[in-house]
Amino acid sequence: MSDAPVLSRFIRHRPAVGSVLVIALLGFGAVFAGGLRLPDPIRIEMADKFAPPLTKGHVLGADELGRDVLSRLLHAGRVSLTVGVAAMLVTVTFGALLGTLAGYWQGVVDTAPLRVTDAMLSFPPFFLLLALAAFVRPSLASMTLIIGATSWMDVTRMVRGQMLALREREFVQGARGLGASGGRIMVRHLLPNTVGIIAVAATLSVARAILLESYISFLGYGIQPPLASWGNMLNNAQSYFTSAPWVAIFPGITITLAVTSFNFLGDGLRDAFDPRHVMSPR
Amino acid sequence: MLVLVSLVGFSVLHLAPGGPAAIYAMTPTMSAEDLDRLTRELGLDRPVPEQYARWVGGVLTGNWGRSYRDGRLVREIIVDRVPATMVLMVSAFSVALGLGLFTGIVSAVRQYSLFDHLLTFGSMVALSIPTFWLGLMAIYVFAVLLGVLPPGNMGTIGADFSLTDRLRHLLLPAATLGVVMVATWSRYTRASILEVIQEDYIRTARAKGVAAGAVIVKHALKNALIPLITLAGLQLPLVFSGALVTETVFTWPGMGRLFVDSIGYRDYPVLMGLLMLTALLVVVGNLLTDFIYAAVDPRVRLA
Numbered sequence: 001m002s003d004a005p006v007l008s009r010f011i012r013h014r015p016a017v018g019s020v021l022v023i024a025l026l027g028f029g030a031v032f033a034g035g036l037r038l039p040d041p042i043r044i045e046m047a048d049k050f051a052p053p054l055t056k057g058h059v060l061g062a063d064e065l066g067r068d069v070l071s072r073l074l075h076a077g078r079v080s081l082t083v084g085v086a087a088m089l090v091t092v093t094f095g096a097l098l099g100t101l102a103g104y105w106q107g108v109v110d111t112a113p114l115r116v117t118d119a120m121l122s123f124p125p126f127f128l129l130l131a132l133a134a135f136v137r138p139s140l141a142s143m144t145l146i147i148g149a150t151s152w153m154d155v156t157r158m159v160r161g162q163m164l165a166l167r168e169r170e171f172v173q174g175a176r177g178l179g180a181s182g183g184r185i186m187v188r189h190l191l192p193n194t195v196g197i198i199a200v201a202a203t204l205s206v207a208r209a210i211l212l213e214s215y216i217s218f219l220g221y222g223i224q225p226p227l228a229s230w231g232n233m234l235n236n237a238q239s240y241f242t243s244a245p246w247v248a249i250f251p252g253i254t255i256t257l258a259v260t261s262f263n264f265l266g267d268g269l270r271d272a273f274d275p276r277h278v279m280s281p282r
Numbered sequence: 283m284l285v286l287v288s289l290v291g292f293s294v295l296h297l298a299p300g301g302p303a304a305i306y307a308m309t310p311t312m313s314a315e316d317l318d319r320l321t322r323e324l325g326l327d328r329p330v331p332e333q334y335a336r337w338v339g340g341v342l343t344g345n346w347g348r349s350y351r352d353g354r355l356v357r358e359i360i361v362d363r364v365p366a367t368m369v370l371m372v373s374a375f376s377v378a379l380g381l382g383l384f385t386g387i388v389s390a391v392r393q394y395s396l397f398d399h400l401l402t403f404g405s406m407v408a409l410s411i412p413t414f415w416l417g418l419m420a421i422y423v424f425a426v427l428l429g430v431l432p433p434g435n436m437g438t439i440g441a442d443f444s445l446t447d448r449l450r451h452l453l454l455p456a457a458t459l460g461v462v463m464v465a466t467w468s469r470y471t472r473a474s475i476l477e478v479i480q481e482d483y484i485r486t487a488r489a490k491g492v493a494a495g496a497v498i499v500k501h502a503l504k505n506a507l508i509p510l511i512t513l514a515g516l517q518l519p520l521v522f523s524g525a526l527v528t529e530t531v532f533t534w535p536g537m538g539r540l541f542v543d544s545i546g547y548r549d550y551p552v553l554m555g556l557l558m559l560t561a562l563l564v565v566v567g568n569l570l571t572d573f574i575y576a577a578v579d580p581r582v583r584l585a
Contacts, residue, residue, distance in 0.1 A: 015403065015406070115286055116286065116290070118286075119286040119287045119289075119290050120290060121519070122287050122519070122561040122564045122565050123287070123290070123291065123519065123557060123560065123561050123564070124519040124520070124521075124522035124523045124526070124560050124561075124564070125519060125520070125523055126522075126523030126526055126527070127522065127523065127526065127541060127556070127557060127560060128290075128291075128294060128557070130526075130541070130542070130545060131294055131295060131545065131553060131557070132294055134545040134546075135295075135548075207410065211410070211412060214412050214415075215412065215413075215414065215527060218412070218414050218415075219530065219542060221545075231412075234412075234414070234415060234418070237418060238418055238531070241418065241422055241426070242422075242426050245422055248415070248418055248419075248422070249419070251415075252411075252412065252415035252418070252419065255411075255412050255415065256407065256410055256411045256412070256415075259410035259411075259412075260406055260407050260410040263406055263409060263410050264406060267406070
C-alpha cells in the first residue's frame, strides 16, 4: 500500500480534516497559553467573582474564585491533552505488545493474557477506573497510568485478531522458511502490517482517555485544583450553575469539541487505511 | 471466568494504598488501640490472599459480608439499590433502541441525504459529550431555566407515590443516559443495513416487485438485526458506567451512586459486592446474547 491513496482518501473525509484543524487549534492554545497575555489561571481575584463573559477583561467570564475561565481552559488543555496522549501511549504500547505476543505464539501465551483481558472487559470500565483512581494519590502520572491500565484490552483484542489472520499468510511463511526468528518475524513483518489499525486505535483511545479524565476529575478523584483540567473545572459547577452557567458551559463544550475531533479523526483514518470499510458520508 | 473476575477486582481494591483504617485514623477521637482492635476485627491485618480466601468462602455460602460504614448486610444494601438502576437502564435502553433503529434505518435508506449527514455528524457528537455535563445542562435548561422538570431524586420527597411524579423524575436522567445509546444504535443499524442491502436476495426481492418499504422491513431489517444482538450484550458494561455518572448528577438512588458513596468511605465489602454483581450481569448478558443469536440465526451452532 503506497502512501498516496491513503492520504487522498483521508482528505476526502471532510469531518476528519476539520478535526485536524480543531485539534491543532486546541494544541496551539495549550502550548502558547502562557504567551497570550491572559490573566494568570490560578490567581484568585475575589472582586471578579462570577464576572459574566466579556466583563472586567474576562472573555469567557470568571469562576467562583474570580479566576479567568478562558485562561484556565487553555491551561487545562495542557493537562487534559497531555493525559490523553500519554494514556494513549501506555494503552497502545501495552495493548499492541500483548496482542502481538498472544496472536503470534498461541498456546499458554495466548490463553492466559486472553482470559485476563476477558475478565477486565467484564467490569463496567468506569467502575474499575474509579476504584483505582480513588485510592491512588492523584497526579498527572498516576492518572495517565490508571487510564492506560484500564483501557488496553480493546487494542490487545484488535491486534491479536490481526496477528491471527496475518501469521498464516505466505509472506510470513516465506520469512519463516528463510530461517527468520520469531522475534524478527514479529517486528519486521507482522508489526508493520498492523500500523493501520494501531493508528486508528490510538486516535480513538486519546478521545476515550480525555473523556475518562474528565469523568474522574468531575467526581473529584482526578487532577486536583488549583491545577486546572477540563474535568475538574466542572467539579464545582453543579453548585454554581444557576447563578453562573458559563462556568459549566465552556469546559463542557471544549471537552465535547476535543473528543468529537479525535473520534472523527479515528473514523477518517479507518476509512483511509481500509478501503473495504463502508465509507461514511462526507 | 468469574473467579478471575473476582481476583482482579479484589487485587485492585486491596493493593491500593490507604485502606479503610486510614479513614478511621483521621477521626480525632480514635485512639491507637481502638484502631488496632478495629483493624484486627475487620481482618485487615491479615495477608491479602487470606482475606481473599475468607471473602470467597463467605460469598459461596451466600454471605457477602457487612458494610464497614453502617454494619448492614452488603447483600441487603445492594438489593435495595438494584430496582432504581434497573428502572433507569431499562427505560433509557428501550427508548434508545426504538429511536436508534428508526433513525438508523432512515439514514441507511436515504444514504448521503441531508438527514444522513446530519445524523452521522450528530451521533458522533453525542458519543463524545461527557454524560455528566449533558446531565448538568439538561438540569440547567429544564429544571432551572424552564422549571418544567425536577432536577433530581426519584420522586418528590415526602409526597405520596404517584406514577406521573415518578415519570417526571425519570425523564431527564433516562434521556441523558439514552443519548449515547441512541447514537450507538443508530450508527450500527445504519452500517448493518447498508451491508445487507447489497446482498443478492435483496436484489431478488426488488426484482420480483416487492414494494420498497416491504423490502426494507421484511427482507433487509430481519437480517440486519442479527449482528445488532451482539451489540446489546457489548453495550451493557458501558451502560453501567453511564448509569453511575447519571445517577451521581441526578442524585438517583441506584447502584452507581452507592458505588461512588462507598468509595468515599473505603467500604470494601460493598465495593466488592457491586463490582462482582455488575461483572456477573455483564457475563450473563453476554451469554444470553449468544443464546439469542443462535436461536435467531440458524446458521450459528452453539459449540
